[in-house]
Every structure is written in C-alpha cells, then in structure tokens.
Amino acid sequence: MPEAHLVRGGRHRPASPVAHKVRSCLGRAWLCLLLALVLVPRAHAGVANAPGANLEVSLITYGPGETYWERFGHDAIEVRDTVSGEAYNFNYGVFDFDERGFLLNFARGRMHYLMDAAPATLDEDWYIQAGRSVTRQRLDFTPAQAAALRDFLLWNLRPENARYDYDYYVDNCTTRVRDALDRALGGVLQAQLTARPGGMTYRQQTVRLMSAQPWLMLLLDLGLGPYADQPLDAWQESFLPAVLARELSTARVAGPQGMHPLVTGTELVSPNRLETPPATPPDLRLPLALAGLAAAAVLLLARRFWPSGFALLGSFYLLFAGLAGIGLLILWLLTTHHAAWANANLLLFNPLALALLPSAWRARRRLPASRLADAVLLLQLFALLAAVLLHLLPGTVQQNQPWLLFAMPVWLALAWGMRARHSL
Incomplete structure (x- = not known):
C-alpha cells in the first residue's frame, strides 16, 4: 500500500522527478537509457563499478504526503560511491497508467509495478520541495554485502527483471526494499524481525494513515476482511516505510567485535512541513x-x-x-x-x-x-x-x-x- 510513483501518461502529478523525465518515453526505453548511463564503463569509478569498500548503503525514508496515495510514505535504497560522490536511489514504486488494461487489472487486484532508479539528489529534492520529510539511515554493510546489494539492484533494474506483481501488504514498494536489504545481509533482518511482535494490524495501520480522508478511510475499513486483522510480527508490519525505518534502527548484525547496530547514523535531511498522521488509529x-x-x-x-x-x-x-x-x-x-x-x-x-x-x-x-x-x-x-x-x-x-x-x-x-x- 505504500505510495506509488506515477509515470508515462499518469493523470495525476508524478510522485517523483523521475516521472517527469520518463513521461515522454515509449515502452521501457527509459530503463534501457538508465542502464546505459549506469552500466557503460566510465573513465572514473561510479556506483556501477566501484569496489565494495567504496560503497555506502543507506535507507531513505520519505514521510507521508497530502494526497491519499501518498499517505503511506515511501522509501528507497541509496547506494553511494564515496570516492566519486555518485549516488543513486533505487525504489520499487513505479506503475504505468498507459499499460494495457491498467484500470481493469487494478480493479481485479492484478497490478504490475516497476523498479526505478534516479540520482539521489534529484529524487530527494522533489520530496523536500513537497514539504515531506526525508531521513537517511546509513547501514553498516561489509564491502562484500554492499557490492552484492549493488549488483542485485542493477540486475533487478534490467527491463526483463524490473516488473513485479504488486500486493498492498505483502509485496509492495517497501517490502521489496526490505527484502533486498535482507538478501544482502544473509537473512538476519527476517530472523530478527519475525521474532518481534508488531504494534498494529493491517487494518489499524490503514485506518490510521487514511484518517485525513474520512470517506476513503471508511470505505477501506468496510472493504477489509479478516485478513487485515491478523496479528503481525515486526517483519510483516514493516510493509510501511516508517515501520521499516524504526525496525532497522534496532536491528543488529555480526562484526569482528561481535554484534553491533545495523544503523550507524541517522540524518534528517529535511523535516516534515505537512500534517502528520496520528500515532494511533481512530476508534470508529x-x-x-x-x-x-x-x-x-x-x-x-x-x-x-x-x-x-x-x-x-x-x-x-x-x-x-x-x-x-x-x-x-x-x-x-x-x-x-x-x-x-x-x-x-x-x-x-x-x-x-x-x-x-x-x-x-x-x-x-x-x-x-x-x-x-x-x-x-x-x-x-x-x-x-x-x-x-x-x-x-x-x-x-x-x-x-x-x-x-x-x-x-x-x-x-x-x-x-x-x-x-x-x-x-
């Protein structure tokens, strides 16, 4: 359910500057162009060919926006080459209004989403201008883990791998980010988060975040069945960007000196300037x-x-x-x-x-x-x-x-x- 970016013919304001860049492209040409820019060998090292020791991995979390599809927030993985300064944000929140049968597929619950990437400053500047908070959590990845994550993200960015079947709660923009990080860390995130109880159910989180639009909040609450009320663990509840950021702040990984925090530093790049959702769901x-x-x-x-x-x-x-x-x-x-x-x-x-x-x-x-x-x-x-x-x-x-x-x-x-x- 987290926010989606609207691209290529979307009828609403795009949720990312990438949407402006690719709106006029045909098919998946924008992905091919991006791959060419990233993968072609360069005279200087960059994200695509830097050694793992030069790569810095961060989770970027964007706060909720004003429009209903922005209420759940968004996030991305930032991979930065500390030598050249080049940084890209990888996210899984792109869908295409021009896709054949898009509206019918949306109604039937068969939504197709795409992975996307953009220069970090370009992506983050849009959210800052929109008044939404931007938070960077630097993650303690070993060189081998950072290189493996970078290679997976670039593989995932290829046109034949970028598309996936979206599910609001179990396979969305944030769970894909979570899973990519967990994959590179060897599964330690899932092991730790599944052992912790979650704070709310799918229904409670949905009602809480949609409370600024009461008519839509009531419609969603009416339409949700028993699946939305099952108890969640922290791994399941991290389908939300803010919850994933919170859970990562308490995660620990092994190192030469034993277990230590995964998050080595948290930076508030830009504070929130919009009304924030309530901490608890309203009692209806x-x-x-x-x-x-x-x-x-x-x-x-x-x-x-x-x-x-x-x-x-x-x-x-x-x-x-x-x-x-x-x-x-x-x-x-x-x-x-x-x-x-x-x-x-x-x-x-x-x-x-x-x-x-x-x-x-x-x-x-x-x-x-x-x-x-x-x-x-x-x-x-x-x-x-x-x-x-x-x-x-x-x-x-x-x-x-x-x-x-x-x-x-x-x-x-x-x-x-x-x-x-x-x-x-």
Whole structure:
C-alpha cells in the first residue's frame, strides 16, 4: 500500500522527478537509457563499478504526503560511491497508467509495478520541495554485502527483471526494499524481525494513515476482511516505510567485535512541513454507533410523521446496503484482493437489500411489506444475529464492531417501519 510513483501518461502529478523525465518515453526505453548511463564503463569509478569498500548503503525514508496515495510514505535504497560522490536511489514504486488494461487489472487486484532508479539528489529534492520529510539511515554493510546489494539492484533494474506483481501488504514498494536489504545481509533482518511482535494490524495501520480522508478511510475499513486483522510480527508490519525505518534502527548484525547496530547514523535531511498522521488509529465504534442510532431515530420519526421521507431515506439506505454488498461480493469472488475476502460485513450489507426497495415505498401508503419482503427481512435479521454471534465467538478475527453498531439499529428501524400496518 505504500505510495506509488506515477509515470508515462499518469493523470495525476508524478510522485517523483523521475516521472517527469520518463513521461515522454515509449515502452521501457527509459530503463534501457538508465542502464546505459549506469552500466557503460566510465573513465572514473561510479556506483556501477566501484569496489565494495567504496560503497555506502543507506535507507531513505520519505514521510507521508497530502494526497491519499501518498499517505503511506515511501522509501528507497541509496547506494553511494564515496570516492566519486555518485549516488543513486533505487525504489520499487513505479506503475504505468498507459499499460494495457491498467484500470481493469487494478480493479481485479492484478497490478504490475516497476523498479526505478534516479540520482539521489534529484529524487530527494522533489520530496523536500513537497514539504515531506526525508531521513537517511546509513547501514553498516561489509564491502562484500554492499557490492552484492549493488549488483542485485542493477540486475533487478534490467527491463526483463524490473516488473513485479504488486500486493498492498505483502509485496509492495517497501517490502521489496526490505527484502533486498535482507538478501544482502544473509537473512538476519527476517530472523530478527519475525521474532518481534508488531504494534498494529493491517487494518489499524490503514485506518490510521487514511484518517485525513474520512470517506476513503471508511470505505477501506468496510472493504477489509479478516485478513487485515491478523496479528503481525515486526517483519510483516514493516510493509510501511516508517515501520521499516524504526525496525532497522534496532536491528543488529555480526562484526569482528561481535554484534553491533545495523544503523550507524541517522540524518534528517529535511523535516516534515505537512500534517502528520496520528500515532494511533481512530476508534470508529462510537461515531458509527451514534450515526446508526441517529439514522434509526430519523427513520422511525419519518415513518410516523412523514411517510414519503421514510420511503426516501429507507431507499437510500437499502441502495447503499445492496450496492455495498455487491461490491464486497465482487472483491471476494472475482478479484485477487485477498485482504477483502470472506468479509463478515456481507452479513450487514448484502444484495438482498435491493429486493426491499418496493416495500419501502409501500410503507409510504402505510401498507405492510409483501410476503417476499417479510422473508427477506427475516433473513436479514437472522444475518444480523449471525454477525453478532460470529463476533462474540472465541477466536473471531475480523474486527468489524463499528459497522455492526451502525447497521443493527438501522435494520431494526427499517424492519419495524416496513412491517407496521398502522402509523406508529
């Protein structure tokens, strides 16, 4: 889920100066050009051909931005030749709007991302100008490890190797950076981080970081299934740039004098000038519970004093519930968004709600629901009961209490209003 760079025909502002540079290129010509610049032998040593003893490896972490796709932050691996001063930032956050079937693939969860590289100052200057923090953590790599990381990154940059299948939580811009560092270090990062418990779940981190856009935060929370609530270790939670930076600061590696910190120095290249996300996720239970109670009260009052209003408001909710249910089913059955599979919110919002629309308008004339509507309402009430019991059962994973608290009073008010034969 961390931020992606938009390149080659992207309709939004690019997230990197590299995007400006490559927008007019065709196909993967920009990668070929970059390889030519990096790999062709030069008269002086540089990142591509410097000995490992001259290479300095750093993790560059960029703070969250203002736009929703920037809220998760970003990061890159900086490889610097300390003799020539040449430095490149390697990152895994490029996608292409012009890719054939991009929007369909995005909807189906089959997103293709690319690796990218740019001169370090060019890449970092853009984030500084945008007001986002830039932090450099120098890492204690041996010459052999630094050379191995450099060689892997250059291999990964080749056009035939640069593309990968993106996953929000387990294979994204930051996990690729993490894995490249761990590969060069011989697996010590994974060994240490998997032994530590994580601080939050995927859901909690997502809600926390998206809280500046409440409508999108609620949409994502509604669409996430039990996968997003599983306990995480520090390795899994380091899908976020800030978490990876934090975990690296406590990692240790072996040396001639024994174990020592992996991070040898941290430099705040540029401070954050934007509003930062909260440290903890907002608790959605009380707001959504109050919203549900308010909606139920309005429906009951409208049923008595304004039947047409009851029909309008009830129809609005039923449309929302039905369309939301269709969306949840599509995410589960027709996409590879595994974080949305088996979503218990389908018990609260499902396509059957659309079958109740005629009954909402029958209530306008103070007529009771039809037999079909009675059956659907009864089924929906059983679904509500199942949702409550499922949540109370030991071992339940999905944390959907906010939506349960919202939907229950509304459904009860609708059921009462549509079945009442006389005014309340």
